[in-house]
Amino acid sequence: MTPASQEQLTNAQGKWKKYNRGSDHMPLVKSLQGHGTGWCTAGESTAKTQLEGGDFYVFYSLDPQGQPIVPRAAIRMQENNIAEVRGIGPDQNLDPYIGKVVQDKMAEFPDGNLYEKKSQDMQRLTALENKIKKNQELTRNELRFLYEIDATIQGFGYKTDPRIAELRGLRDPNADAPIAFDCEPVQIAWGQDEVKENTKAYIGPLFPNIFQKLKHMEYIYTKFPEGKIARSTIEIGGKTKAELEQEMTKQNIKVSDYAKFMLDSKDFVTAKKPDPADLVQLKVGDLGFSNTPTTDEIYRKIQELGLELCPAEVGPHYRLAYAD
Incomplete structure (x- = not known):
C-alpha cells in the first residue's frame, strides 16, 4: 500500500523509472496496482492510451525492505511536452516531502520551467505547514502567501491543495x-x-x-x-480580429470551438484606436444576493456598482496580456 505514516512519507529516497512511449503498458499498470495512488493510470486501458501518447515517468520511493516500489509521483508526457504531474496527496497533489524530487526531475524537460511555480508553491506551503505546527510566528510575506494576496497558490492536483484551507482554519x-x-x-x-x-x-x-x-x-x-476582488488594467482596441487571432496562434494559445464561434460572430467588433480598460472580476456571490438572482438582476446590480459589461474584444486582449 502507499505509505500513510509520517515516517514512511518523509522517506523520499528512491528512483525514477521511465516507461517509453509505445511500450507494453502492463509493467506500468502492475507497478501501480495495490498502492492506492488514485491515478487512473492504474487502469489497463488508460495506461495503454497514455503510453500511446508519450513517455511516462514514475518515482518509486523505498519500501521498508529498501526496494524502490512505492509510487510517489508521476510525470505524463504528451509527445515531447509535460501533460500532467501527479502525486499521492489529496486530490493527487504532491505529498509534502516529494516536491524537491519532482522539481529536480522536471528541470530535465524543455517545458519544465512552466511547472516551476507549482513546485515552489508546494515547497513553500510545506515549510509554512511545519512552521504553523510548531506555533512559530509567520512573517508578513508568509501571510500574504497563505492568503493568496499576490498570487494563487498552485499545486499539481486537480483540485486546490486542501492544506491551504486547513492552515487558514488554524489562523485568525x-x-x-x-x-x-x-x-x-x-x-x-x-x-x-x-x-x-x-x-x-x-x-x-x-x-x-x-x-x-x-x-x-x-x-x-x-x-x-x-x-x-481582482482588478486589472489592459489595453484594448487598435487590432483587428484577424490580428488578434494571429497573435494568439503565434503564442501557441489554444482557441476552443466555442471561443472561435464567438470570434466569428458579427457582434464581435474591435475599436480602431487602443485605449486602456479597467477590469473588475466578480462572482455572483460577491454581489450580495440572498437568493439565486436572474440574469437581469445581475445586470442591474452591476450597473448599481458603477460597472458595465466588457466589450467582446476584452477576451482575446486579456488572454494575450496574461498568456501564462
Missing part, C-alpha cells in the same frame, strides 16, 4: 489582515461607513459606485481572504 484572518496588508487595524474598513482618507483596505459588502470611490485603494474584499 481578522488578526492577520493588518499584518498582511502592512497597516494598522484602524486602516481597514469593514463597511462603507468606516472608509476614511487613511483607509488602506476595504473588507465588506459592495456598495454603489464602490470601484470609483475606492479606485486607488489597493485591497478590496467582500470577505477576507476568500472574497478578494
